[in-house]
């Protein structure tokens with residue numbers, strides 16, 4: 401059993417009366433810690449209450465579930481130990497998992513309906529494009545349809561919002577899918593929302609099931625998810641969020657953020673102001689970069705930030721490998737992560753590290769797939785692939801084979817932390833990467849730079865995947 405230590409401001413959030421509470425706080429300030437402590441606190445308040453904790457990723461869900469199962473609250477929180485031992489009253493689920501389960505309970509799809517898996521979806525969409533050709537990249541069409549559904553926009557409404565061709569293909573996709581008795585991932589959200597919003601009795605039954613709803617990382621909820629949670633919460637609704645870590649806008653995430661205050665005008669908004677994760681230097685630089693004012697914890701060490709600039713991508717990758725060997729020699733039991741924007745970066749850096757005896761656990765996202773990104777010219781793509789081959793040339797020095805690092809996309813790294821973090825390819829325009837809007841790119845970089853506990857290494861090359869590049873302007877904020 402592990403006691404959860406809480407500061408005064410964390411304690412205030414955890415023990416706020418069960419009503420509508422929004423904890424708005426920066427990275428490393430203990431939001432996830434508060435989610436865990438709040439679940440246990442609510443569990444202890446009544447022997448009948450049931451608590452639903454929702455998060456976005458399976459990793460986050462298993463982490464919260466693990467923490468809830470081994471945690472006891474700080475002795476400053478008055479709880480009944482007998483009550484908190486009944487963990488069956490806390491359900492920790494992903495938002496998608498919850499919607500899937502609810503869809504099944506509500507019987508929103510008929511018995512023979514089949515889920516259209518991601519891989520099949522593209523093939524299915526191609527068939528629809530034979531009925532009505534649209535001269536756009538298939539990925540763009542797929543994203544558009546997905547986003548419409550996440551925003552609860554019907555095909556009829558899409559005609560007022562999108563170019564006619566895109567609205568038409570959305571309409572055809574929906575029609576053909578229904579005819580073939582198929583449904584996709586987003587249908588689960590849309591159908592659950594429609595069923596609950598049109599049948600108040602059903603929504604009421606669900607509301608009786610959980611007396612308290614807690615949502616972690618609420619800044620990445622899309623409209624469909626937000627509306628569903630709104631329909632099933634019963635007046636005790638605790639959310640934690642950081643608007644500066646909103647990195648799923650490209651999938652319509654974060655849209656409902658501004659709705660919260662309007663929908664819940666009497667909610668309590670509680671801040672957390674101290675970062676417990678990172679060194680002073682990291683907290684101060686990320687503050688400067690994002691214009692935030694988060695305090696480092698009192699005993700935070702000064703720490704260091706290193707900037708590496710190399711002439712070529714290959715030299716950069718080798719320098720990163722050497723740095724990792726150096727770090728793990730000094731701190732053999734500490735964790736190291738290389739955080740990237742794209743699957744291609746993960747695929748290209750892993751073999752270089754391996755040549756140096758560094759093994760990688762790769763954690764990439766299907767939405768940043770390593771297939772050719774839509775706006776990459778064929779010539780550039782071939783060059784990028786040839787980089788992969790060239791990297792098999794013998795390196796200068798080998799590691800001892802015992803070093804392990806995590807290579808993760810930044811999207812998969814949210815909510816996580818490591819002792820040492822390397823961010824490669826911090827350039828103004830990364831080739832082979834479909835860049836998001838400036839503000840979103842900034843938030844993505846912010847998420848990456850706020851993951852390390854001790855060392856942050858920011859790296860760039862003047863040539864990436866065969867293309868001339870400039871080190872990003874972002875780097876200036878991290879120089880001493």
Ligand SMILES: Nc1ncnc2c1ncn2[C@@H]1O[C@H](COP(=O)(O)OP(=O)(O)OP(=O)(O)O)[C@@H](O)[C@H]1O
Nearest residue numbers: 405406407427428429430431432433676677815816
């Ligand atoms: N009161 C505290 N005392 C000591 N350590 C703490 C305290 N609160 C949080 N921490 C530690 O600080 C780190 C960050 O906490 P947590 O992951 O809960 O932050 P977060 O706000 O969810 O971060 P992010 O938004 O960046 O994911 C963790 O290692 C956690 O154990």
